[in-house]
Amino acid sequence: MGRGKTEMRRIENDTSRQVTFSKRRNGLLKKAFELSVLCDAEVALIVFSPRGKLYEFASSSTQETINRYMMHSKNINIENRTTEQNMQNWKFEAAALSKKIELLEGNQRKLMGESLGSCSMAELHEMESQLEKSLTNIRGRKTHMLTQQIVQLKERERTLIEKNKILREKVESPLQLNEPGEALDDDDHGGQDSEVETELFIGRPGSSRQCNIRA
Structure with missing residues:
Protein backbone atom coordinates (compact mmCIF):
# COMPACT_ATOMS: atom_id res chain seq x y z
CA MET A 1 0.00 0.00 0.00
CA GLU A 84 16.20 48.76 -17.47
CA GLN A 85 18.19 51.91 -18.19
CA ASN A 86 18.28 51.12 -21.90
CA MET A 87 14.53 50.60 -21.88
CA GLN A 88 14.03 53.98 -20.23
CA ASN A 89 16.30 55.62 -22.80
CA TRP A 90 14.40 53.96 -25.62
CA LYS A 91 11.10 55.16 -24.17
CA PHE A 92 12.38 58.75 -23.96
CA GLU A 93 13.77 58.52 -27.47
CA ALA A 94 10.51 57.09 -28.83
CA ALA A 95 8.52 59.85 -27.13
CA ALA A 96 10.86 62.51 -28.56
CA LEU A 97 10.60 61.03 -32.05
CA SER A 98 6.82 60.84 -31.80
CA LYS A 99 6.68 64.49 -30.79
CA LYS A 100 9.03 65.46 -33.61
CA ILE A 101 6.94 63.55 -36.16
CA GLU A 102 3.80 65.27 -34.91
CA LEU A 103 5.49 68.66 -35.25
CA LEU A 104 6.70 67.89 -38.78
CA GLU A 105 3.25 66.70 -39.82
CA GLY A 106 1.77 69.93 -38.45
CA ASN A 107 4.29 72.02 -40.41
CA GLN A 108 3.56 70.02 -43.53
CA ARG A 109 -0.18 70.65 -43.21
CA LYS A 110 0.49 74.37 -42.76
CA LEU A 111 2.75 74.47 -45.84
CA MET A 112 -0.08 72.78 -47.77
CA GLY A 113 -2.39 75.61 -46.71
CA GLU A 114 -4.22 73.69 -44.00
CA SER A 115 -4.70 74.42 -40.29
CA LEU A 116 -3.62 78.06 -40.62
CA GLY A 117 -6.13 79.42 -38.12
CA SER A 118 -3.67 79.25 -35.20
CA CYS A 119 -0.78 80.87 -37.11
CA SER A 120 0.33 84.39 -36.31
CA MET A 121 1.36 86.98 -38.86
CA ALA A 122 5.04 86.28 -38.21
CA GLU A 123 4.54 82.55 -38.73
CA LEU A 124 2.65 83.15 -41.97
CA HIS A 125 5.42 85.47 -43.19
CA GLU A 126 8.05 82.86 -42.34
CA MET A 127 6.14 80.12 -44.18
CA GLU A 128 5.76 82.40 -47.18
CA SER A 129 9.52 82.99 -47.24
CA GLN A 130 10.17 79.26 -47.02
CA LEU A 131 7.81 78.55 -49.89
CA GLU A 132 9.39 81.26 -52.07
CA LYS A 133 12.86 79.89 -51.31
CA SER A 134 11.73 76.36 -52.12
CA LEU A 135 10.12 77.52 -55.35
CA THR A 136 13.34 79.30 -56.36
CA ASN A 137 15.35 76.15 -55.73
CA ILE A 138 12.88 74.05 -57.71
CA ARG A 139 12.98 76.45 -60.67
CA GLY A 140 16.77 76.52 -60.58
CA ARG A 141 16.94 72.74 -60.61
CA LYS A 142 14.41 72.58 -63.44
CA THR A 143 16.39 75.11 -65.50
CA HIS A 144 19.60 73.17 -64.93
CA MET A 145 17.99 69.91 -66.09
CA LEU A 146 16.50 71.58 -69.20
CA THR A 147 19.89 73.07 -70.08
CA GLN A 148 21.52 69.67 -69.81
CA GLN A 149 18.83 68.13 -72.03
CA ILE A 150 19.32 70.86 -74.66
CA VAL A 151 23.08 70.29 -74.70
CA GLN A 152 22.57 66.54 -75.08
CA LEU A 153 20.08 67.03 -77.93
CA LYS A 154 22.44 69.41 -79.76
CA GLU A 155 25.28 66.93 -79.41
CA ARG A 156 23.05 64.18 -80.75
CA GLU A 157 22.00 66.42 -83.66
CA ARG A 158 25.64 67.14 -84.53
CA THR A 159 26.46 63.42 -84.47
CA LEU A 160 23.52 62.60 -86.74
CA ILE A 161 24.53 65.34 -89.20
CA GLU A 162 28.06 63.96 -89.42
CA LYS A 163 26.75 60.42 -89.94
CA ASN A 164 24.37 61.68 -92.66
CA LYS A 165 27.23 63.48 -94.42
CA ILE A 166 29.39 60.35 -94.42
CA LEU A 167 26.54 58.23 -95.81
CA ARG A 168 25.84 60.82 -98.57
CA GLU A 169 29.48 60.80 -99.63
CA LYS A 170 29.46 57.00 -99.81
CA VAL A 171 26.33 57.04 -102.00
CA GLU A 172 27.57 59.77 -104.41
CA SER A 173 31.07 58.27 -104.94
CA PRO A 174 30.03 55.36 -107.29
CA LEU A 175 27.82 57.69 -109.38
CA GLN A 176 30.77 59.95 -110.26
CA LEU A 177 32.55 57.03 -112.01
CA ASN A 178 29.81 56.65 -114.73
CA GLU A 179 29.01 60.20 -115.86
CA PRO A 180 27.43 60.71 -119.34
CA GLY A 181 30.51 62.50 -120.81
CA GLU A 182 32.64 59.41 -120.25
CA ALA A 183 30.49 57.08 -122.42
CA LEU A 184 32.22 55.34 -125.30
CA ASP A 185 31.50 56.68 -128.88
CA ASP A 186 31.70 54.95 -132.26
CA ASP A 187 35.33 56.00 -132.88
CA ASP A 188 36.47 53.73 -130.08
CA HIS A 189 35.54 50.77 -132.35
CA GLY A 190 38.15 51.65 -134.99
CA GLY A 191 35.92 53.95 -137.10
CA GLN A 192 34.19 51.00 -138.82
CA ASP A 193 30.46 50.86 -139.29
CA SER A 194 28.88 47.69 -138.08
CA GLU A 195 26.56 46.07 -140.56
CA VAL A 196 23.73 43.72 -139.82
CA GLU A 197 22.47 41.37 -142.53
CA THR A 198 18.92 40.18 -142.26
CA GLU A 199 17.11 37.66 -144.42
CA LEU A 200 13.51 38.42 -145.35
CA PHE A 201 11.27 35.63 -146.65
CA ILE A 202 8.37 36.58 -149.00
CA GLY A 203 5.65 34.17 -149.96
CA ARG A 204 3.85 31.22 -148.55
CA PRO A 205 5.51 29.13 -145.98
CA GLY A 206 7.67 26.54 -147.65
CA SER A 207 8.47 28.63 -150.76
CA SER A 208 12.10 29.32 -151.71
CA ARG A 209 11.77 33.05 -152.44
CA GLN A 210 13.80 35.18 -150.13
CA CYS A 211 15.37 38.66 -150.14
CA ASN A 212 18.55 39.71 -148.39
CA ILE A 213 18.38 43.09 -146.72
CA ARG A 214 21.51 44.78 -145.52
CA ALA A 215 21.17 47.41 -142.83
Missing part, protein backbone atom coordinates in the same frame (compact mmCIF):
# COMPACT_ATOMS: atom_id res chain seq x y z
CA GLY A 2 1.44 3.37 -1.05
CA ARG A 3 2.36 6.15 1.29
CA GLY A 4 -0.22 8.88 1.62
CA LYS A 5 0.35 12.46 0.51
CA THR A 6 2.00 14.61 3.17
CA GLU A 7 0.35 17.89 3.92
CA MET A 8 2.80 20.76 3.40
CA ARG A 9 2.60 22.61 6.69
CA ARG A 10 4.68 22.90 9.85
CA ILE A 11 4.75 19.76 11.94
CA GLU A 12 3.56 20.68 15.40
CA ASN A 13 4.99 17.71 17.28
CA ASP A 14 8.64 18.35 18.18
CA THR A 15 9.71 14.71 18.00
CA SER A 16 8.03 14.10 14.66
CA ARG A 17 9.45 17.35 13.31
CA GLN A 18 13.01 16.35 14.35
CA VAL A 19 12.68 12.88 12.85
CA THR A 20 11.34 14.31 9.57
CA PHE A 21 14.16 16.86 9.49
CA SER A 22 16.83 14.19 9.92
CA LYS A 23 15.37 11.95 7.21
CA ARG A 24 14.83 14.68 4.65
CA ARG A 25 18.17 16.34 5.41
CA ASN A 26 20.01 13.09 4.70
CA GLY A 27 17.99 12.60 1.53
CA LEU A 28 18.75 16.18 0.38
CA LEU A 29 22.49 15.77 1.01
CA LYS A 30 22.43 12.48 -0.88
CA LYS A 31 20.66 14.08 -3.87
CA ALA A 32 23.19 16.94 -3.90
CA PHE A 33 26.07 14.45 -3.93
CA GLU A 34 24.49 12.42 -6.74
CA LEU A 35 23.88 15.56 -8.79
CA SER A 36 27.51 16.67 -8.48
CA VAL A 37 28.86 13.24 -9.45
CA LEU A 38 26.45 12.28 -12.22
CA CYS A 39 26.30 15.69 -13.91
CA ASP A 40 29.74 17.04 -12.98
CA ALA A 41 28.00 20.07 -11.50
CA GLU A 42 29.33 22.45 -8.88
CA VAL A 43 26.98 22.04 -5.93
CA ALA A 44 26.99 23.68 -2.54
CA LEU A 45 24.30 22.95 0.03
CA ILE A 46 23.86 24.71 3.38
CA VAL A 47 21.22 23.64 5.93
CA PHE A 48 20.60 25.00 9.44
CA SER A 49 18.57 22.88 11.81
CA PRO A 50 15.80 24.39 13.97
CA ARG A 51 18.32 24.49 16.80
CA GLY A 52 20.89 26.37 14.67
CA LYS A 53 23.22 23.50 13.81
CA LEU A 54 24.95 23.75 10.42
CA TYR A 55 24.93 20.96 7.86
CA GLU A 56 26.65 21.50 4.52
CA PHE A 57 27.84 19.77 1.38
CA ALA A 58 30.10 21.12 -1.37
CA SER A 59 31.43 19.39 -4.44
CA SER A 60 34.53 21.64 -4.36
CA SER A 61 34.47 24.41 -1.75
CA THR A 62 31.50 26.03 -0.13
CA GLN A 63 33.21 29.44 0.08
CA GLU A 64 34.35 29.36 -3.55
CA THR A 65 30.85 28.41 -4.67
CA ILE A 66 29.39 31.24 -2.58
CA ASN A 67 31.87 33.73 -4.09
CA ARG A 68 31.01 32.53 -7.56
CA TYR A 69 27.32 32.92 -6.77
CA MET A 70 27.86 36.46 -5.47
CA MET A 71 29.79 37.46 -8.61
CA HIS A 72 27.16 35.93 -10.85
CA SER A 73 24.38 37.63 -8.91
CA LYS A 74 26.22 40.94 -9.16
CA ASN A 75 26.60 40.58 -12.91
CA ILE A 76 22.92 39.75 -13.23
CA ASN A 77 21.99 42.83 -11.24
CA ILE A 78 24.25 45.00 -13.40
CA GLU A 79 22.74 43.52 -16.56
CA ASN A 80 19.24 44.05 -15.23
CA ARG A 81 20.01 47.67 -14.35
CA THR A 82 21.61 48.21 -17.76
CA THR A 83 18.61 46.68 -19.52
Whole structure:
Protein backbone atom coordinates (compact mmCIF):
# COMPACT_ATOMS: atom_id res chain seq x y z
CA MET A 1 0.00 0.00 0.00
CA GLY A 2 1.44 3.37 -1.05
CA ARG A 3 2.36 6.15 1.29
CA GLY A 4 -0.22 8.88 1.62
CA LYS A 5 0.35 12.46 0.51
CA THR A 6 2.00 14.61 3.17
CA GLU A 7 0.35 17.89 3.92
CA MET A 8 2.80 20.76 3.40
CA ARG A 9 2.60 22.61 6.69
CA ARG A 10 4.68 22.90 9.85
CA ILE A 11 4.75 19.76 11.94
CA GLU A 12 3.56 20.68 15.40
CA ASN A 13 4.99 17.71 17.28
CA ASP A 14 8.64 18.35 18.18
CA THR A 15 9.71 14.71 18.00
CA SER A 16 8.03 14.10 14.66
CA ARG A 17 9.45 17.35 13.31
CA GLN A 18 13.01 16.35 14.35
CA VAL A 19 12.68 12.88 12.85
CA THR A 20 11.34 14.31 9.57
CA PHE A 21 14.16 16.86 9.49
CA SER A 22 16.83 14.19 9.92
CA LYS A 23 15.37 11.95 7.21
CA ARG A 24 14.83 14.68 4.65
CA ARG A 25 18.17 16.34 5.41
CA ASN A 26 20.01 13.09 4.70
CA GLY A 27 17.99 12.60 1.53
CA LEU A 28 18.75 16.18 0.38
CA LEU A 29 22.49 15.77 1.01
CA LYS A 30 22.43 12.48 -0.88
CA LYS A 31 20.66 14.08 -3.87
CA ALA A 32 23.19 16.94 -3.90
CA PHE A 33 26.07 14.45 -3.93
CA GLU A 34 24.49 12.42 -6.74
CA LEU A 35 23.88 15.56 -8.79
CA SER A 36 27.51 16.67 -8.48
CA VAL A 37 28.86 13.24 -9.45
CA LEU A 38 26.45 12.28 -12.22
CA CYS A 39 26.30 15.69 -13.91
CA ASP A 40 29.74 17.04 -12.98
CA ALA A 41 28.00 20.07 -11.50
CA GLU A 42 29.33 22.45 -8.88
CA VAL A 43 26.98 22.04 -5.93
CA ALA A 44 26.99 23.68 -2.54
CA LEU A 45 24.30 22.95 0.03
CA ILE A 46 23.86 24.71 3.38
CA VAL A 47 21.22 23.64 5.93
CA PHE A 48 20.60 25.00 9.44
CA SER A 49 18.57 22.88 11.81
CA PRO A 50 15.80 24.39 13.97
CA ARG A 51 18.32 24.49 16.80
CA GLY A 52 20.89 26.37 14.67
CA LYS A 53 23.22 23.50 13.81
CA LEU A 54 24.95 23.75 10.42
CA TYR A 55 24.93 20.96 7.86
CA GLU A 56 26.65 21.50 4.52
CA PHE A 57 27.84 19.77 1.38
CA ALA A 58 30.10 21.12 -1.37
CA SER A 59 31.43 19.39 -4.44
CA SER A 60 34.53 21.64 -4.36
CA SER A 61 34.47 24.41 -1.75
CA THR A 62 31.50 26.03 -0.13
CA GLN A 63 33.21 29.44 0.08
CA GLU A 64 34.35 29.36 -3.55
CA THR A 65 30.85 28.41 -4.67
CA ILE A 66 29.39 31.24 -2.58
CA ASN A 67 31.87 33.73 -4.09
CA ARG A 68 31.01 32.53 -7.56
CA TYR A 69 27.32 32.92 -6.77
CA MET A 70 27.86 36.46 -5.47
CA MET A 71 29.79 37.46 -8.61
CA HIS A 72 27.16 35.93 -10.85
CA SER A 73 24.38 37.63 -8.91
CA LYS A 74 26.22 40.94 -9.16
CA ASN A 75 26.60 40.58 -12.91
CA ILE A 76 22.92 39.75 -13.23
CA ASN A 77 21.99 42.83 -11.24
CA ILE A 78 24.25 45.00 -13.40
CA GLU A 79 22.74 43.52 -16.56
CA ASN A 80 19.24 44.05 -15.23
CA ARG A 81 20.01 47.67 -14.35
CA THR A 82 21.61 48.21 -17.76
CA THR A 83 18.61 46.68 -19.52
CA GLU A 84 16.20 48.76 -17.47
CA GLN A 85 18.19 51.91 -18.19
CA ASN A 86 18.28 51.12 -21.90
CA MET A 87 14.53 50.60 -21.88
CA GLN A 88 14.03 53.98 -20.23
CA ASN A 89 16.30 55.62 -22.80
CA TRP A 90 14.40 53.96 -25.62
CA LYS A 91 11.10 55.16 -24.17
CA PHE A 92 12.38 58.75 -23.96
CA GLU A 93 13.77 58.52 -27.47
CA ALA A 94 10.51 57.09 -28.83
CA ALA A 95 8.52 59.85 -27.13
CA ALA A 96 10.86 62.51 -28.56
CA LEU A 97 10.60 61.03 -32.05
CA SER A 98 6.82 60.84 -31.80
CA LYS A 99 6.68 64.49 -30.79
CA LYS A 100 9.03 65.46 -33.61
CA ILE A 101 6.94 63.55 -36.16
CA GLU A 102 3.80 65.27 -34.91
CA LEU A 103 5.49 68.66 -35.25
CA LEU A 104 6.70 67.89 -38.78
CA GLU A 105 3.25 66.70 -39.82
CA GLY A 106 1.77 69.93 -38.45
CA ASN A 107 4.29 72.02 -40.41
CA GLN A 108 3.56 70.02 -43.53
CA ARG A 109 -0.18 70.65 -43.21
CA LYS A 110 0.49 74.37 -42.76
CA LEU A 111 2.75 74.47 -45.84
CA MET A 112 -0.08 72.78 -47.77
CA GLY A 113 -2.39 75.61 -46.71
CA GLU A 114 -4.22 73.69 -44.00
CA SER A 115 -4.70 74.42 -40.29
CA LEU A 116 -3.62 78.06 -40.62
CA GLY A 117 -6.13 79.42 -38.12
CA SER A 118 -3.67 79.25 -35.20
CA CYS A 119 -0.78 80.87 -37.11
CA SER A 120 0.33 84.39 -36.31
CA MET A 121 1.36 86.98 -38.86
CA ALA A 122 5.04 86.28 -38.21
CA GLU A 123 4.54 82.55 -38.73
CA LEU A 124 2.65 83.15 -41.97
CA HIS A 125 5.42 85.47 -43.19
CA GLU A 126 8.05 82.86 -42.34
CA MET A 127 6.14 80.12 -44.18
CA GLU A 128 5.76 82.40 -47.18
CA SER A 129 9.52 82.99 -47.24
CA GLN A 130 10.17 79.26 -47.02
CA LEU A 131 7.81 78.55 -49.89
CA GLU A 132 9.39 81.26 -52.07
CA LYS A 133 12.86 79.89 -51.31
CA SER A 134 11.73 76.36 -52.12
CA LEU A 135 10.12 77.52 -55.35
CA THR A 136 13.34 79.30 -56.36
CA ASN A 137 15.35 76.15 -55.73
CA ILE A 138 12.88 74.05 -57.71
CA ARG A 139 12.98 76.45 -60.67
CA GLY A 140 16.77 76.52 -60.58
CA ARG A 141 16.94 72.74 -60.61
CA LYS A 142 14.41 72.58 -63.44
CA THR A 143 16.39 75.11 -65.50
CA HIS A 144 19.60 73.17 -64.93
CA MET A 145 17.99 69.91 -66.09
CA LEU A 146 16.50 71.58 -69.20
CA THR A 147 19.89 73.07 -70.08
CA GLN A 148 21.52 69.67 -69.81
CA GLN A 149 18.83 68.13 -72.03
CA ILE A 150 19.32 70.86 -74.66
CA VAL A 151 23.08 70.29 -74.70
CA GLN A 152 22.57 66.54 -75.08
CA LEU A 153 20.08 67.03 -77.93
CA LYS A 154 22.44 69.41 -79.76
CA GLU A 155 25.28 66.93 -79.41
CA ARG A 156 23.05 64.18 -80.75
CA GLU A 157 22.00 66.42 -83.66
CA ARG A 158 25.64 67.14 -84.53
CA THR A 159 26.46 63.42 -84.47
CA LEU A 160 23.52 62.60 -86.74
CA ILE A 161 24.53 65.34 -89.20
CA GLU A 162 28.06 63.96 -89.42
CA LYS A 163 26.75 60.42 -89.94
CA ASN A 164 24.37 61.68 -92.66
CA LYS A 165 27.23 63.48 -94.42
CA ILE A 166 29.39 60.35 -94.42
CA LEU A 167 26.54 58.23 -95.81
CA ARG A 168 25.84 60.82 -98.57
CA GLU A 169 29.48 60.80 -99.63
CA LYS A 170 29.46 57.00 -99.81
CA VAL A 171 26.33 57.04 -102.00
CA GLU A 172 27.57 59.77 -104.41
CA SER A 173 31.07 58.27 -104.94
CA PRO A 174 30.03 55.36 -107.29
CA LEU A 175 27.82 57.69 -109.38
CA GLN A 176 30.77 59.95 -110.26
CA LEU A 177 32.55 57.03 -112.01
CA ASN A 178 29.81 56.65 -114.73
CA GLU A 179 29.01 60.20 -115.86
CA PRO A 180 27.43 60.71 -119.34
CA GLY A 181 30.51 62.50 -120.81
CA GLU A 182 32.64 59.41 -120.25
CA ALA A 183 30.49 57.08 -122.42
CA LEU A 184 32.22 55.34 -125.30
CA ASP A 185 31.50 56.68 -128.88
CA ASP A 186 31.70 54.95 -132.26
CA ASP A 187 35.33 56.00 -132.88
CA ASP A 188 36.47 53.73 -130.08
CA HIS A 189 35.54 50.77 -132.35
CA GLY A 190 38.15 51.65 -134.99
CA GLY A 191 35.92 53.95 -137.10
CA GLN A 192 34.19 51.00 -138.82
CA ASP A 193 30.46 50.86 -139.29
CA SER A 194 28.88 47.69 -138.08
CA GLU A 195 26.56 46.07 -140.56
CA VAL A 196 23.73 43.72 -139.82
CA GLU A 197 22.47 41.37 -142.53
CA THR A 198 18.92 40.18 -142.26
CA GLU A 199 17.11 37.66 -144.42
CA LEU A 200 13.51 38.42 -145.35
CA PHE A 201 11.27 35.63 -146.65
CA ILE A 202 8.37 36.58 -149.00
CA GLY A 203 5.65 34.17 -149.96
CA ARG A 204 3.85 31.22 -148.55
CA PRO A 205 5.51 29.13 -145.98
CA GLY A 206 7.67 26.54 -147.65
CA SER A 207 8.47 28.63 -150.76
CA SER A 208 12.10 29.32 -151.71
CA ARG A 209 11.77 33.05 -152.44
CA GLN A 210 13.80 35.18 -150.13
CA CYS A 211 15.37 38.66 -150.14
CA ASN A 212 18.55 39.71 -148.39
CA ILE A 213 18.38 43.09 -146.72
CA ARG A 214 21.51 44.78 -145.52
CA ALA A 215 21.17 47.41 -142.83
